[in-house]
Amino acid sequence: MKRLIFIVALFGATAAYAGAEEGLWLTEPTKTGKKLIIRIKPCASLVCGYLAGALDAGGHEIPAYPNTGDLFFWDLTAKGDGSFSGGKIQTPAISKPLGMTMSVRGNSITVRACFGLICKKQALTRIE
Numbered sequence: 001m002k003r004l005i006f007i008v009a010l011f012g013a014t015a016a017y018a019g020a021e022e023g024l025w026l027t028e029p030t031k032t033g034k035k036l037i038i039r040i041k042p043c044a045s046l047v048c049g050y051l052a053g054a055l056d057a058g059g060h061e062i063p064a065y066p067n068t069g070d071l072f073f074w075d076l077t078a079k080g081d082g083s084f085s086g087g088k089i090q091t092p093a094i095s096k097p098l099g100m101t102m103s104v105r106g107n108s109i110t111v112r113a114c115f116g117l118i119c120k121k122q123a124l125t126r127i128e
Contacts, residue, residue, distance in 0.1 A: 020082065020104050021040050021047060021084070021102070021104045021109065022040055022041050022042070023039070023040060023126055023127075023128050024037055024038070024039055024040075024052060024126070024127045024128035025037070025038045025039075025040060025049075025109055025124035025125065025126055025127065026038075026055070026124060026125050026126075026127050027122060027124055028122050028123055028124075029057070032057065033056070033057025034054055034055065034056060034057065034062070035054065035055045036051060036053075036054050036072075037051070037052040037053040037054060037055065037127070038050065038051065038052060038072055038124065039052040040109075043074060046074070046075050046076055046077055047076040047077075047078065047084055047087075047102075048071060048072075048073065048074040048075070048076070049071075049072045049073040049074075050069060050070065050071055050072055051065075051067050051068055051069065051070050051072045052068065052069075053065050053068055054068075071090075072089065072090070072091065073087050073088060073089040073090075073100055073102075073111075074087060074088055075087050075088055076100070076101075076102055082103060082104045082105060083101065083102070083103045083104075084101060084102040084103070084104075085101045087099070087100045087101065087102065088100060089111070089113050098113045098114060098115050099113065099114050100112060100113040100114075107125060107126040108123060108124070108125060108126070109123070109124040109126075110122070110123055110124075111123075111124060
């Protein structure tokens with residue numbers, strides 16, 4: 001009976017977070033004040049993020065922003081509690097993919113990427 005309760009609780013937690021990460025998200029501003037728009041959606045049985053555009057420091061969309069539509073991060077696996085692991089991220093400023101994790105809490109996502117022992121975090125805010 002305890003095993004059945006555990007299994008139901010585990011699948012219930014997974015269902016509660018399924019799809020919570022999907023949508024459009026805005027990154028923190030870069031040093032120049034630019035913010036990237038990231039579309040997060042399923043890719044096969046995993047989660048991926050695509051560059052959907054960018055806003056300038058004044059909050060206006062930058063037309064024909066380079067790399068729009070490109071894969072930004074990929075291969076994230078849901079852990080069932082709003083966290084994701086096993087992903088890779090690559091931006092135009094980074095020459096090779098870095099390992100990453102992601103955590104969803106309401107309308108906020110924290111992305112953490114590491115290069116060796118050096119890790120950086122960034123918050124994303126839901127816009128759609």
